[in-house]
Amino acid sequence: MGKVLERVExxxxxxxQRTDFVxxxxxxxxxxxxxxxxxxxxxxxxxxxxxxxxxxxxxxxxKGRFVFGYVEDTPVAVMQGRxxxxxxxxxxxxVLPIRVLGAxxxxxxxLTNAAGGISPELASGxxxxxxxxxxxxxxxxxxxxxxxxxxxxxxxxxxxxxxxLRALAKEAARKKGIDLKEGVxxxxxxxxxxxxxxxxxxxxxxxxxxxxxxxxxxxAARHMGLEVCGISxxxxxxxxxxxxxxxxxxxxxxxxxxxxxFQGLLWELLSSLPK
Numbered sequence: 001m002g003k004v005l006e007r008v009e010x011x012x013x014x015x016x017q018r019t020d021f022v023x024x025x026x027x028x029x030x031x032x033x034x035x036x037x038x039x040x041x042x043x044x045x046x047x048x049x050x051x052x053x054x055x056x057x058x059x060x061x062x063k064g065r066f067v068f069g070y071v072e073d074t075p076v077a078v079m080q081g082r083x084x085x086x087x088x089x090x091x092x093x094x095v096l097p098i099r100v101l102g103a104x105x106x107x108x109x110x111l112t113n114a115a116g117g118i119s120p121e122l123a124s125g126x127x128x129x130x131x132x133x134x135x136x137x138x139x140x141x142x143x144x145x146x147x148x149x150x151x152x153x154x155x156x157x158x159x160x161x162x163x164x165l166r167a168l169a170k171e172a173a174r175k176k177g178i179d180l181k182e183g184v185x186x187x188x189x190x191x192x193x194x195x196x197x198x199x200x201x202x203x204x205x206x207x208x209x210x211x212x213x214x215x216x217x218x219x220a221a222r223h224m225g226l227e228v229c230g231i232s233x234x235x236x237x238x239x240x241x242x243x244x245x246x247x248x249x250x251x252x253x254x255x256x257x258x259x260x261x262f263q264g265l266l267w268e269l270l271s272s273l274p275k
Contacts, residue, residue, distance in 0.1 A: 019044035023077035032255025095220035116238035130230030165229035183208020187215035196240025
């Protein structure tokens with residue numbers, strides 16, 4: 001067993017000592033969505049700080065804990081907060097929680113984030129279903145010796161975001177009367193926001209939204225064979241597309257404003273998973 005897999009199993013073991021709950025799906029909550037975890041029927045809660053060697057978020061608004069429970073009849077693990085590459089963590093640290101979720105039994109992963117809108121269809125407060133991603137601007141979490149116990153050396157990435165889960169997400173949005181947009185997501189390292197020139201480059205590449213998380217997590221999940229669905233909350237127009245200067249306070253305010261609609265969509269989506 002390699003050191004990465006050993007670390008994953010160690011963290012999963014720490015969690016299993018605290019709960020024997022087996023989640024079918026997992027949800028990573030981005031900025032403004034932490035309250036979703038309070039809505040589920042709880043079974044257990046484990047703070048990241050209780051898990052030996054587990055990375056802890058330093059970003060405001062990220063509580064830093066797993067909440068295990070049910071969305072209707074669906075057993076889920078909810079991550080209230082994530083760690084980011086810009087916090088100084090290695091990519092191995094950043095995707096460790098995703099790998100631990102896979103080790104706990106998760107089959108379907110739902111990733112959420114706050115993002116900057118690039119596509120002219122995306123106004124502030126829009127929700128965008130991820131159809132694909134661009135990870136060229138961040139290091140791959142798969143660099144280094146491959147762990148055969150996690151996945152293949154050269155994993156296919158032709159369908160990062162599951163067509164099946166995307167169809168379920170669109171049906172959930174239809175039922176809730178939500179105008180769910182679709183687009184390609186590009187991840188940058190952060191913590192600085194992008195320059196107007198960079199945004200124009202991303203636009204030329206076909207990106208609809210930009211952020212500082214998610215894509216590397218999706219890559220690690222697909223390496224393990226998990227099905228992935230991603231949804232961005234567009235909290236601001238990207239640099240150069242409006243006269244406003246970008247700041248994290250505005251990101252949090254917009255995320256909080258649309259959190260009710262976003263949470264409603266997630267609840268409908270998770271509860272609609274075929275049993």
